[in-house]
Amino acid sequence: MMESTWQTLASWFGPAWPTVWVLLKIVVLLIPLMLAVAYLTFAERKVIGYMQVRIGPNRVGPKGWLQPIADALKLLFKEVIFPTQANKALYVIGPIMALTPALLAWVAIPYGEGMWIANMDAGVLFLLAVTSLEVYGIIIAGWASNSKYPFLGAMRASAQMVSYEVAMGFALICVLLIAGSLNFQDIVHSQAQGRFAQMGLGFLSWNWLPLLPLAVVYFISGVAETNRAPFDVVEGESEIVAGHMVEYSGMAFALFFLAEYANMILVSFLTSIFFFGGWLSPVGFLPDGLHWLVIKAAVFLFLFLWFRATFPRFRYDQIMRLGWKVFVPVTLIWLFVVTVWMLSPLSIWR
């Protein structure tokens, strides 16, 4: 049934079919992603509301469920204001540069056994390259606004994101060593083997256990990379109002928002894939599948919101100290430990 449907579709489009097929896959990916972004903002307000013993938004639609739709409509109909002295072209490019890498990175993510848009040999490298472009949106927006607070926000962002990329990259090196590959599929497959996986306790064979310090470093660096609380000095309200977004309004502002939340979801997916077995089932008697990846990512997204409700904002020098003087040494030491471990007779990765 499915096969014949695809074949008729393919015959309609002829040689253009591969392009159409990829575009279809992109649409199938983007619609749930955008919905997830919209409802993550709702979940954030609700979760933080309950943590602070409030109710949160409950006016629009049943129990407030239409709140994100109302927010999106409001932002769409608002005027986009250009500051008089702003650099017009760059002012427009800024938010676009913020959103593009946030969406582009999803190309490389695997969603299940053989489920992908692009299965790249150097997938992890591609992902690192794309996420390293995210900082441009913030820097360009901060500079082009021609205003003090956005500029300070841009300076903080560039220093912070470049610093935490180092720790993230080093944390990934051990994952790549264990998988022996830069391919996402291989990284997940490498977590499916091991003594515990054979006993039906797959979750003890995932990378998080032997690489526990690195999993922690990776996720916290991910929080810092996305400029979320408690590392949100880039847009610290009490100091620089909203950082790089101060001068933006309407849809241009919404693009920054979309990028930030898409990045949060991306970091949650990546942590699940690198350290928590991706789509693998935690126990032997349940089947693997996309739902496991979504559940794991949802847990990390909840952590993002929990952090925001719990921790006060770091001071700027404390952020830099944590990145360079704590995380980078931890990752380097663990890299040494893992390499020695892999070469020793006690290696668990053979």
Added chain:
Amino acid sequence: MEFQTVVFYLFGAIAVAAALGVILVRNPVHAALFLVLAFFSSAAIWLLLEAEFLAIALVLVYVGAVMVLFLFVVMMLDINIDRLREGFWSNLPLGLLVAAVLVVEMVLVLTGDFFRQAPAPVPLPADASNTADIGRVLYTVYAYPFEIAAMVLLVAMVAAVSLTLRKRKDARYLDPAEQVKVKAADRLRVISMPAEKE
């Protein structure tokens, strides 16, 4: 024309235009952003050459890290265009000489038999891993040059840090270890006093 040729000319044109932009625009921040565009287009051309590792490394290192710091510095500087143009006429002869040498060198390389004799590279099979191949060669055949280059870079990095590191005597620093060790008794004294009566 093959599709790949179209893509090549597209990215080639963008790269050349961006490179011209780097030297022609007056605003230094715009120039730095044009340089980013030039790097990115070059990475795309490398991808067409099936050198995906180098292409991604170019984006990761130059676009993602080096140019961010470059922009950081350029944005902070208060650049005075008039001051920059002061020495234009006195430096012109030297600049022209360097340009002439560069042009001659390029002509020698491009018109000589440097490229003509090289046979077209054999297209790699679809499952060939560029990254693994580079890694294997780098750590076997070129192990010594690779290690030496790494050492030189490390020395340069340490030298750059030590040259610019100046400790001010009057600056005050926080020591997080000391801060953590503080006990409540060091900071707080509970005094018992009789209740105030009106």
